[in-house]
Amino acid sequence: MQQELYQESKRYALKRLQEEADYIKSRGLSTVFHYRKEHTLTVVGLARKIAEKTGADMLTCEVGAWFHDLGKCYDSRLSPEDNRKRQKNHGLYGAEEAREFLSQKKADPDFIEEVYIAIKEHVGLTRKENKPMTPLSAAVIWDADKLSKIGWSAWLHFLAYTCNREREEQSLLELLHRDGLETMEMIFRNLNTEIAKKMAEKRLENYQKNLLHMEGVLRGEI
Ligand SMILES: [Fe+2]
Numbered sequence: 001m002q003q004e005l006y007q008e009s010k011r012y013a014l015k016r017l018q019e020e021a022d023y024i025k026s027r028g029l030s031t032v033f034h035y036r037k038e039h040t041l042t043v044v045g046l047a048r049k050i051a052e053k054t055g056a057d058m059l060t061c062e063v064g065a066w067f068h069d070l071g072k073c074y075d076s077r078l079s080p081e082d083n084r085k086r087q088k089n090h091g092l093y094g095a096e097e098a099r100e101f102l103s104q105k106k107a108d109p110d111f112i113e114e115v116y117i118a119i120k121e122h123v124g125l126t127r128k129e130n131k132p133m134t135p136l137s138a139a140v141i142w143d144a145d146k147l148s149k150i151g152w153s154a155w156l157h158f159l160a161y162t163c164n165r166e167r168e169e170q171s172l173l174e175l176l177h178r179d180g181l182e183t184m185e186m187i188f189r190n191l192n193t194e195i196a197k198k199m200a201e202k203r204l205e206n207y208q209k210n211l212l213h214m215e216g217v218l219r220g221e222i
């Protein structure tokens with residue numbers, strides 16, 4: 001039953017992510033690198049690892065990870081205005097979408113509620129509260145999502161995503177520092193679990209080391 005629910009959730013999320021890719025293509029933008037899908041796959045992997053280390057419920061974390069950003073995926077059943085609303089509050093709409101899907105599958109109501117909270121609460125890079133989030137599954141989804149935004153692969157994901165948006169011209173070094181290192185350090189300070197903090201530390205160390213090298217290369221010094 002659990003395995004079936006997992007597979008059905010995965011299938012549903014991949015279908016919705018494909019819908020988002022089709023929408024991006026229809027606007028003449030590039031999907032050679034489908035950020036949302038890549039990001040979701042990474043978050044699922046991280047959620048599994050953090051759940052295993054913290055003892056959080058695995059299925060809640062896995063399903064929460066698959067659904068966590070579906071609120072950002074274009075929904076062709078809705079008007080452009082309603083899609084804009086979803087984008088602005090993607091935590092809530094993603095949580096609603098998960099609740100609707102899981103209810104149709106007759107999942108346990110407590111399980112549905114926990115997935116709902118974890119998705120709804122995952123939005124943002126900083127948290128108001130200093131203490132770890134509750135329930136534990138919400139802390140896991142938060143950490144998996146944020147950890148995926150730390151390190152070099154995260155930076156490449158960010159760059160691919162940014163290249164599809166209208167932004168002012170800026171230097172690569174500026175992007176590497178402000179949208180890279182500074183943002184990653186801020187995200188690091190807002191993690192919940194010890195395992196995520198440890199993993200983030202390693203990623204930051206590697207990022208800083210290679211950033212120094214990159215700076216030299218970009219300035220033509222190396
Ligand atoms: Fe999100």
Ligand SMILES: [Fe+2]
Nearest residue numbers: 039068069145
């Ligand atoms: Fe995300």
